[in-house]
Amino acid sequence: MRVIKEFHDPRMKISIFSFNEKWIVKAEAGLCEQTFKYPHEEWTFEQVVARCEDETFRADVATRFETMHTGM
Numbered sequence: 001m002r003v004i005k006e007f008h009d010p011r012m013k014i015s016i017f018s019f020n021e022k023w024i025v026k027a028e029a030g031l032c033e034q035t036f037k038y039p040h041e042e043w044t045f046e047q048v049v050a051r052c053e054d055e056t057f058r059a060d061v062a063t064r065f066e067t068m069h070t071g072m
Helices: 045-053 055-070
Strands: 003-009 012-019 022-029 032-039
Touching: 003 045, 012 045, 012 055, 022 045, 022 055, 032 045, 032 055, 045 055
Parallel strands: none
Antiparallel strands: 003 012, 012 022, 022 032
């Protein structure tokens, strides 16, 4: 797997990969990570990038990270 694009947010790092006919979006914060998979036949690269740039998506991911870190 090779990183295709990265986004840096103060709350997390988001990377996009392409693997097995899927776009893999990996968000990392501290020791926790979240992975989202989008099939190539349903999502274009541009749609996945737009999803990663969407503040609502990022806020949801950040909220999950806060919950994950609280439970550690």
